[in-house]
Amino acid sequence: MMLSPWFNLSSLVLSNGSAPFDKAHGKDLWSYSAENLGHSEIFNEAMANDTRLCVPRIIERCAEAFDGVNTVVDVGGGNGIAMGVLVKACPWIKAINFDFPHVVSVAKTYDGVEHVGGDMFSSIPKADAVFLKWILHAWGDKESIKILRKCREAIPKENGRVIIVDAVIDEFGNNEDRFKDVKLMIDMVMMAQTTTGKERTLKEWDYVIKEAGFSRYTVKSIHAMQSVIMVFP
Template identity: 55%
Template sequence: MEEIGKKRETTISENDCDEEQRAKIDVWRYIFGFTEMAVLKCAIELGIAEAMEAHGRAGISLSELATALNCSSSYLYRIIRFLVHLKFFKEKCSSTTNGTKHYTLTPLGRLLMKQGERGMAALVLLETSPFMLAPWHALSDRIRHNDRPAFEAAHGEDIWGFAAENPNHSKLINEAMACDARIVVPAVINGCADVFDGVESVVDIGGGDGTTLGMLVKAFPWIKGIDFDLPHVVSVAPERNGVEHIGGDMFKAVPQADAAFLMWILHDWCDEECIEILKKCREAIPQDKGKVIIVDAVIEGDDHGREKERSEEDHKLRGAKLMLDMAMMIHTNTGKERTREEWQYVLDNAGFSRFVVRPIRAVQSVIVAYY
């Protein structure tokens, strides 16, 4: 028995050592966590993905890439090596190239393209801009004092006031939101097309440059679209078929339509402000067939006992939503990502009779609230 006890102690001790070693590696990853973000920004600014895509499946050699981008091959190699490790790029050798490595894009790497329906470069460039990074340094102050939002502490005004006075930053925000729309709206259309049955008009609240609404009207051509946003936003919005641009304030009034559409809007505001916005939406839709369509994240309940039951994909998805929640705490005064119960609270208090949550192939879900 004594010998069995010693073996058990040895096993436990070895497990503790392994866990401690893994912890040390993880901490190093977190210490340099910003590296991934910075290298992605670098790759986008250099145009690496576009250069690789131009060479197709055959791939491009390091020397060809360095020539195309007019940069140092030695430094470029280290960037490429890092992004191969992260699975953005893939390297291959073949007899036809005399063993020279050639690089191609993976599906992940194609998301770094500035152009195209699936590119997410604009979102990366927004979140890695100095204006968006600076507030993160004030996170602990926000937690301790809760008296001044981190973005305001860094820049002297909230994110919306800053964007209104800085057209370049406002443009960056609009491009990022349009980028997100090109990814999320097809998921909404493919997963929830029936939500738009019988809807003849849609007002997109906080619709930016109208990208989202343009895609919805194209998919459902019977719909009349109203792009509703702040005057300085819609004043520079391009003309789109079937879309009317109207400037205004969603806290005061919302243009009338069969359905009010809010994508990535309500997570910017606290519960009381969401309730106020949703009440204006409810006033704008008809009682018999009106609905409010919300595209926002829904965080699963904090059931830690089920953590091991989640698939790796579900675990990553939850992690992305929790990261977004941190970003809301940094970049907005009172915004947050919500659980289903928190969504029920704001919708009930805004006077809606019922709602349903529809998952789609995106970080967001579709929440449909009925009059």
């Protein structure tokens, strides 16, 4: 089911074509997952493999992301592994793992982590920090701005932050970026598997962050495919 969209890429360039995944399955990835719970579980376990490696790197190389933070909500957190790892390393943090109800209802229990089901386009539970790993790259600018605005409503104006963990594509194709090829590969995966998703250059990140009403951000390399973009109200 993940391969068939690749045989439907032509749909993208047809005047009345749809996204390859939608063309192959008649619905988008998230609706497909909601109706095929076996697929949903396999998908979330696959995502968790990256998270197990990535979150310790963030804690080690970008500890300032959690300075002064007592509560964190992981939006689109899947089976909750990211918050499980975070709370183990930073036990003072109370975490919420937020995802669709059908995803959190089968998630494992982690000490210090509450699972909450919902829709990030409607509302996001309040916390000092929102964690968004591999979420915005699955959406186009219009939807990403909408999600970021919901994140802004969820955090305090003073001291709140959104921690985006996603790739930053080098606009000039810098060959010294050893993750360059894998970032471009993931960009193609977004093209095949999502309806509007894409990887972004810094200029493209700047656009969605500013349009969502945030005042400033920092970008930090964690020597991985993803960077940490910390966004402030």
